[in-house]
Amino acid sequence: MNRIYENPNSTPETLELVHVRKANINNNENLTIHTGLYFDYATLLANVKDDDCDEILCSNIDNSAIQQSMFRHGKSNLTECSSVVKIEGKTWAISPIGERKAEYDYDLCTIDYSSRSKIALLTNTGINILAKQSPLDMILWLVSKGPIIDIEANLIIEGYGRSEMCSMCLTILSSDDTTQRSLSVNAIKNCTTLFFEYGGVPYIRANVAMASQLVGKSSEPQIVFSGRHDGLYLFISRILIGIWETPVLKLVNLKENQTYLTFSHSPESLLTIQSRLIRLQTFINRNQRFIPQSAQDSFSIGSESLISDSFNMVMGKNNEACWKLEADSLFGAYSLIQQVIETISFLKIIMGINVNLMASEVDNSIKSELCKASFSDISTSQHIRKICRDLVISVVGSRISHSESVESISEALGSKCGSFFNGKDIKLYRAFEYLRIAQKLFDSNSDFDQQQSLLQECLEMFTESGILIGEKKLKQCVSVFMSFNWSVGALMLCLGCAKNSDPNDLAFDYYNNTILLDSGIQKQGLKLEDSAKSLYEWRLFCYKLALLLIKPENGEINNKLFQVALNFNDILFHINLYDYLLSSKAESILSQVQTPFLIDYLKSNPVSLEKYDLLWRHYAYFSNFSQASIILHELALGTVFKEITLTKRMEYLSLAISNAKSSLHYEKDKLPVSFLNQMTDQLKTAQIQMEIVIVLSSRPDQDASLNLLNSRLFNVTELYDQFAQPLNLYEQILLLYRLSNFTDRVQIFAIWNHLIYKTFLGKISEDSQFDYSNDNLIAVSSKISSLGSRLHPSDSAFPLDLVSGILIILTLKVQNPTNSDEEDLKFATNSGFVTQVLLDSNVQCVVINDIICSYLNFLLSGSGKDIISPKDFKSSDSDLLLNSPLEILKSCIILSLGASSSEDRPLDDNCLKFYSRKNIVSVLLMELLYLYRKWISFSSSEMIYTEGDPSFYEDNAFPAISVTSALSKYVLMTNGFINGQVTVQIQQLQNEIHSLY
Template sequence: MSSNASNNKPTIAELHKILATGKSLDQTITKELGYPDLTDLFSTGASDVYTTSFASLKQELVSITDKQFPEQIKSKIDETRCRSFVGILKEIKRAWISLDHYLYLWDYNTGGDICEYVDQDQPITAVGLVKPKPGVFNPKIDYLLIVATALQIIPLGISVSEPTQLGEQSVVNLIAVNLAIPSDDISMRSVVGTTDGRIFMVGNPTGDETNNTGHLYELVYNVPTKWTGPLCQLVCRTENILNRFLPTPLKMKSDSRVKSVVIDSERKVLYILNFDSSIEVVYIGTHEYTPVIKYKSVIEHAQNMCRQHQRVCDPEEFLISSLHIIPKKESQKIYLMAMTTGGFRLYFSGHANVLRMYAPVSGTTDRPSTLELVHVRFPPAEANLHPDEPKASYHTTYYSRGTCISAKANKEFDSVHITALASVQQEQSSAISFGYTNINRMPFIETAASTDTKFRIAAIDEIMTGNELRELAQQLSDPQRTFVAVSIGSICAYHKKRPVDILERLIANYRPSNESQRKEIMTFFDEFGKAETCAMCLSIICDSGDKQTIDTATYLFFEYGGVPAASKANQAPNNYLAHADTMSGVTYSGKHDGFVLFLARLLGPIWTTKLFVPSKDGKIYVNSCSKEDNPFITVRRKLLRLKTFMDAHKGFHDPATISDPRFQTLDSKILALYLDEQRSVHELYLFLLQCIDSIEFSVFLWDANTRNTLQRYISVDTPSLLKDLDIKMMLTMQEGRDFCHELVITAVDEVTVKNAAAFNETVSTDLQQRCPVFFSRGDFFFFRGVEYIRRALHEDSENEKRFFLQQSLSQFQQASDQISEAHISSICSFYQAQSFHVGVVELMLDRAQKLDPQQQALAVFESGGQGDEASKALYDARTKTYNYIFLALKDARSLLQPKIDMGRRVPIADKAVYVKQVFESALQNKDPLFHYKLYYWYINENMTDELLAVDTEFLVPFFSKVVQDEYISLNFLWQYYRGKTQFYKSAICLTRLAEMPSDQITLEARMKYLAYARVNCRCGEKETDISNYTRVQLAERIDTRMNACRLQIRIQNILKNSGNIDAIAAAKELDYQLFDDERKLYSYAERFPQLQDLFKSI
C-alpha cells in the first residue's frame, strides 16, 4: 500500500463529510439521469422556436455508413423484381426484406449471418418481431417472428445465440412453433406486440386498391394444456361484434379505416390511427380490450391552436402520418405524439386539463380517461421555398427521448430531418411547486438539421446502445446515438453529434494564435455555460487519446473555467453541491461545478444498480454483473483517469491556507471565496477516491459471493440489506458503511476456515491492496483483529490460541475508539468465552483513553454531572466502556464458585490465580475516573473486604473526597489504615465515626469505635511521623468522648427501662450524636424526673 493511499484514508470526521458529500451529489445524479418533463416545456398551445445548433459547423446528423445489402440478397432482388418490404428488427440486431414469398434476415452491422425462410409459397405482406407469452413455448425461444401473407399468419420462434468471444457475432435461429392460422384473405400491413406477449396486426382485404380501409386484429393464443398444444385464433377487434357469430355472406359491412397502431406497454394503452386522422384509444390491461375514446376532430383542433402564429397552414399538412408513444420517463402527463405529413408534431395527454395553471400534479392514474390535444409543434421553417412549389410530405418518422427523425419525400429521393431538444443553457425563472404545476416553465427550444439522401427511405429506427442519458450527460467515450434508415437495397447509419463531440472537434483544430478559433471556443463557453463546458473538457481530457487535445482541453478548463464569487443576499447560488458553509455564501466557479457534473455523470449509470439480485428460485442472491460485461469496471476505469488528472494538478484540490503564495495578492473577501472553493474541491477529491474504492470493494464482494462466501449470510430467512446494497448506499448512508463491515467479517469467517494454514493470505491484506482508501486505518486494524480471533478459534494448542488472542487485542487496541458498539460487545463476549478477561479490561481501558484523551469526563464527574453537552457525551461514552470491564470482572469472579458450569468456555488451570490476574490488570491502570467507578462497583457488589486489600493511589482520595456518605467513607478508611499499620490515621477515623451525627450509629457502636480508637492510638506510639504531643491530644479527646458516651448510655438505659413511651423515644434520640457538653443533657432531666437522681450524683 502506497504512502499516498495511507494519507488519504478517511478519519471519522472526514467520513462524515464524505457521506454528506455523497448525499449532495445524489441530488445532482438524480437530476442528470432525468429528462425535462414535456409538460414543463409547453407554455402555450403551439410553439415554433428553433435554434441553429452549434453543430452547424459540422452537420449534427452525420452519415457514417451506407451499406449495400449482402450480395446474395441483392442478386435475389434483381432476379425477382417484385413488390418487397424492408425493415429493422433492432431487438435482435437484424434487418429484413421480403421478396415475394422469400424472407431474409441478416446482421445489419456485419452483413453476415444471413437467415432465409422459404417454407411457404405466398407473397409476404408484413413481418413483425414480438415477445412471446411466458410459459407457452420452449424457453429457448426469445422472440416470435410473425410472417403474414394473404392466406395465413405464420409465427416463427427466434432464438438468439450471443457471441462468447471477442470478434464473434450473434447467431439467429428460426424455430417452428406450429401455430400458423388462416388469415381469411386479409393482407396485413403491420405487426406489433406488447411486452407481455399480446399480438396486434393491421390489415385490409386483399385486392383493396384504395388501401384506405383496414381493421385491427389480435392474434390470440393460450398456454398449451395437457392434451392440446397452444390454441390460436385471429380476432378482429374493429368489426361489429355480431359478425363474429355470422357466416361470411351475412356479415355486416364495416367502415373501419385503420391505418396503423402503436402500443404503450408501460401504461397498457393501444392507439389506433385511422386514415381520416382520427385516433382511437383502447385500454389493454391484462386480457382486456376496452375502448376509451375516439378523437375525431384532431385536425380542426390543431388548426385552431395554430391560428395565433403568422405562418399559413394548409389543412392537408395536418394529416397524421404516424403515432409515437411518449414514455413515462419523458413525461408523466403527455402520452402520445402524432407526426403529420406537413411536419407538425401534435402532443396528446390521456387526461383532461393537465396543462392548466392549477392542474394537480398527482392523483391521476396511467389509465387514460380521454385524449386531449395539448400542444402543436411547428416544423422548422424552410428557406428558399417557392410559394407555388408543392410541399414535400413527411412519410416515415422515428421518435425517442426528445429526438425526432423524419424522412421527407422530395422529387427523386428522400431527405432526413432531425429535431432535438436544445442542449444550450437557458435562463429560467425559479418557481416553487406546492402540489401544482409550475407557472414558470422552461422554453421549448429545439435544434434542427437535415441531410439529403440518394434513396427512398422505408423505415427509420435507432440502434440501442444501452446509453439513455441526456446528451449533456453523456461522455466522449459513450457511444453516440446511432440511427439507421433502410431502403430497398441499402442501409444508411447516422450519428447524432453531441455537444462534447463538437467541442472535441473545436479543440482538435484549436490554435491559440488563431483569433477566430479562440472566439469559437469562447462562444461555446457562453452558449453552454462554464460548468457544462468544463465538464465536457474533463470528459475530453479523460477519454481522448490525443496528447495535444488533452493539453488544450486542460488549458481551456483552467483558463476559461471562471473563479468563485460571493452570492448576493437574494440570489440562490447555482451550485451543484448547494451552499458553502459561510455566512455570505459562495457561487463556485465553473471548474468546481464542472467537476461535480462530470463526477455525477460518471457515477450515474451504476449509482443505484444493486450489487446482488435474487436467484431464479428466490432462495439466494447472485451477482448482478458478470465479469465479461461489467459497467462498474468501466466506470472505475474512467474514475481512475479523472484521478490521474487531479493528481497532476494538485493545486486545484489540495487544501490551501491563507499563507499560500497563490493567494497573496488577493484581498480578504476574495481570499475567503478561493479558500472555500479549494476546501470544497478537496472534499470532492476525497469522495472521488471513495468512489473508486467502493467499486473495487463491490468487485471483492462479487468474488467472495462467487466462492459462496456470502451465501451463509444472505440466505437467512430474515430480510437482509444485501438486496438493497449499491454504490449510493455505500457512499451516502452510515448504515451502508456498517453493512460493508459486516460483509467483510462474513468473508473473513469463510476464508479463515478454508485457509487456516495460509494466514498470510488474509481478507484484510486483500482489501488493503484492492481498496486502501475505502476503509479507514481503524477499519483495517479491526478486520485484522477479527482474523486473529477466527484463527484462535481453530487452534488446538493453548499457547497458539493465547498468542492469536493477544495479537487480536493488539490490533483492536489500534482502533479501539473506532469500533462500533455492537462489535465491541461481541468482542468482549468472545474474549470472556475464551477465558481472556484480561483482553476485555485492556481493550476497554484503551478505548476509554482514546475516546476522551483530555479527561473531560473526569471534570464532569467531579462537578456532579455539570458540563457542556460534548463533555457529558464523553462521560457517557466512558461509562459505557467501563461497564464492559465490570461485566468481565463479575464474570471472572463467578469462576471461583465451587460448582461453576464452564459450558463451552476454555478451561482454566488455576482459577484463583487467573481471577487475581484479571483484577490486577484493572487496578494497575492510572485512569482516575475508572478507579472511582471501579470502587463504586466493589461497594455495590458487596466486595468491601476485597477492596481493603487494594493498594492504589486513588483509593484514599476516593473515600475521602468522592464518596459523599461520610459513614461509608470513615468506616472503610479506619479499617484500611489499620491494615496498613497507620494506627494514628485509623484512630482519627474511628473518633470521627463516634462523633458524627448519624442515625446509623448507636451509642454502643460509638463506644466501640472510641475503644478501637483508644487501642489504635496506643499502637501508634511507634509511628515516627506523628509527634507525641499530637498523639496525647488525640488520646485526651478520645477519653473525653468515652466519658460523655458512658453518661449518655446510662441516661439512655434509665429512659428505656422507665416504660414511658416518650422516654423510650427520647432514649432513641440519644443514639444520633454525642453531646460534647453535659449541660446539653439537662433538658432530659427537666422532661423526665427519673433522671434527676443521676444528674445530682454527677
C-alpha cells in the same frame, strides 16, 4: 403542451404551455410528409422534394439556448434547433439502430463518448445512417480542428456555460484508453487548455439583480465557484446518479435459515463506474494545480478553522479566500472519489468470500443492515462502515477452515481500501490470521516458542484494535487464549481492548455524569453523547469478562490475576473491580488493596456507610491511624451519614480513640493530643446519653425523646438541659456533673439528697409509710456503692463529706422512724452502714477515717449547743450553707425531716432532740469502730496477698499507733457524754489492737 408533475406517481393538476413548434420560415411551400420518427427527443420527417430525392427535416432540443436561459432567467423554455438533410431516393422507412444505450435523457449529461444515438433511413437507393450529435460531439469536433482561439472558447462558454464546458472536458480527458487513442493529440491538448485556462476563477458576487422568477432566493453576497469546480461536481454526480441512492446488495437464500449477500446491480456497471473514477483520479493526480497543495495540507491536519470562516470580505480586494474555499471543496470532491473507488473495491472483495462461509458465520443482522444500505451509506456513513467491519471480522475471525487466507483478505483491504479500513482494522484482521496459525501449531503440538510469539503479537494487535473487535469475537479470543493456558494474556486482552478503545476517557466522563444525575446534582452544559455511552457499555462488557477471569462464578479469587489487575492503570476498571468485590462480599480483601484509585472510590458518589467502613479499615491496615481516626470521628458525629444508631456512634468513637492513640504512638505529630481528649470526652458523654436512652426505654410516652437521642450525639449541656434535669434523672445528672467538673455544692447536695431519699423511700409501701426496714438501707447501699464506684474520686459528682453527712442522718432516722420524742439513741442497730457504703464505693480507709474524724473533732470541740432548732426550717434550700461539718449536718437534718414529715404532725422542739450532738457522735463513733475493724482485716490480708510489695502495703497499712491515740482521746472527750455501750466497744477495740500490734 407539457405536464408539470410535482410527484411522478400522482395525477397531474396543472398544465403549462412551454413551447410551440413553428413552421419553417425559409419557404412558404407546404410540406408533404410521408413518413417520420420521434426518438430520443429528436424528430425526423421525410418530405417529398421531387421525384428523385427526399428532404429529411430534423429538429432536436437546443441545449445551448436552454443553458443560456437558465443562466440569465433561472428558468428554461423548450428551444429547438433544426436542419434539413437531402437524400437520394424515396424514403421507405426510418428506424433507430439497436436499443438506446444512453444513460441519461438529457444530452448534456452524456458521460460516454461512444453512446450516441443512430438512425437508419431505408430508401429505394439504399440505406442512409444518421447520427444524433450531442454537445459533447460538438465540443470534440471543435477541439480536434487545431489550436483553440479565444473566439471559439467564448462561443462554447456562451453556449453551455463554463461548468458544462469543464464537465464535458473531463468526460473526454477521463475516457478510457481505446477512446483516447481514437482522438487526435490536438483534442486532448485543447481539452486540457479549455479546462484549465478557460475554466474561470472563483469570486464573490454581491448585489445580485434578482429576476422575478428567483423570488425567495438570497440576495446576500455569495461565492461563485469556478467552472472547474462545478464541472467536476457535475461529472461526479452524473457518474454516480444511477447507484448513489439505491441499495447495491441483496439477500439470497442459500438453504434453510441461511442467506448470503450478492450484488443488486450488475458487477459490470459498478466496475465501469470505478474505472471512470480511477481515470478521473489519475487525471487529477497528474495535474496538481487542479487542487492547491494548501487545501490538502489543511485537510490532512484536520484543521477545524477552515478558510470558509473568512467568508466576510470586502469587494474589490483580492479573492484569496475564494480560492482557498474552492480548494477545500475540491479536495472534498477528491476524497469522495477515493471513498467511492474503495467502496466498490470492498464490495468486490466481499463478493469473493465463500458463500457457505458468509451464510453460516455472518450474523443475519449484519446482512440485513447491508442489504438495506444505499451506496451512499456504504461510502460515507460511519455506522454502515462499522457494519462492514463487523462483516469482515465475522469472516476473518471464523475458526472454520476454508480455502481463503485471512492474510490475503487483510492485504487486499489494506491495499485497495486504505481509507475505508484504517490501520487498526488491518491489524485486527491480521491478528485473526496469526491466531489461526497459533491454533494450528497448538493442535499439532509443535513449535511452542512460535506459538508464544504469535500469541503475543495477537495480543498487541487485538488491544490496539480496541472496540473494533466486537463483543462476540472478543469472547472467542478470550476462550482461545485460555485454551493456551494463558490467563494473564486473556485478562490483558480484555483490559487492553477496553482502555485503548477510549483514549480520551469519554466513558469515564459518562460514568461521572450519570452518577451526578442519579444523585440529583445538575451540571450546567451536560450532554451525554451516544458515542460516550457506547464506549462506556463496551468497556463495561470488557470489564465483566475480565472480572470473570479474576473470580469465576462460585469460585475463589485468582490471586495472580488479581495482582495483575490491580497494577493496570484504568480508573474505570478499578471502579468496576471494587464494585464487584463489594457485591461478592469480599470487603476484607478490598480494604487490604493499595492502589491510587481506592481512596477516591471509597469517598466518591454514591457515598455509602459500607464504603466508609472500608475506608477507615484501609487506613488502619496500612498504619495510617490518624486518617482512620478522623474518618471514624466523622462517622460518629454523623457528618456524612445521619441514619446511624447511638450504639454504632459509640462504637465508632471508641475505634477513633484507639486509632488516635496508635497514631500518637506510631505517627508523631500527625494528630494533636487535644483531638484525642476531645473524642474521649465525647465518648464519655455518649455513654451517659446511652444510659439516658436505657432509662427512658422503660418509661411510657418517651418515643420522641428516644428518637431524638438516637439521631445524633449531644454535648453535656444539651443532655442536662433537654433530658436529665427535666426528667429528674439524678444518676445521669451526677455523671454529667463529674464530666463537666461542676462546682455548685448546694445543687450537688440537693441532687444526692433527692437520690438517696428517693431510693430509701421507694422501698416503703403506702400501708406502712414510716415502718423502715433493713431492706430500705440495702437499697440505698446498693445504689450509692454502684454509683460511687463510678464517680469517685470527684468532688463535683461525689463529694464525700456531703454524702457521708446525708448517710449519717439517714442512719439516725432509721433509729427514730416516727420522729418520736425520745432523746437518747438506745442502740445503733445499723452501725457501720456509712463506712461500708463508702468502702463499697472504693473509697480508701484513710479517706473515710479523715471524714469521720473531721465530724467528731468538730462536734466534740464545740460548746455543746444543739445542732438544729425549729427556726432553721424557715430557710429555703437556696439558703443552705455547706462550708463546715455543722452546716452540712444541719442541712442534712432539715432535708431528712422534710422528706418524711407529715402534715398531720408538725415538727417541734421534742422531735428535734433526737438529732442531738450526743446521738450523732454515738453514730460516728460506731462507724469509726466499724472502719477500724475492717481496716485491720484489710491490712492483714494485704500482707499475705501482696507478696512483700512494700509500696502497696504502706498505702493500706493500719496505723495502729495513731488509731489507738485517737480512740483514747475520744474516750476521754465522751466520758459520761455518750451511751456506755459505745465506750465499752471502744475499749475492747483498743485491747485488740494492743494484742495485734
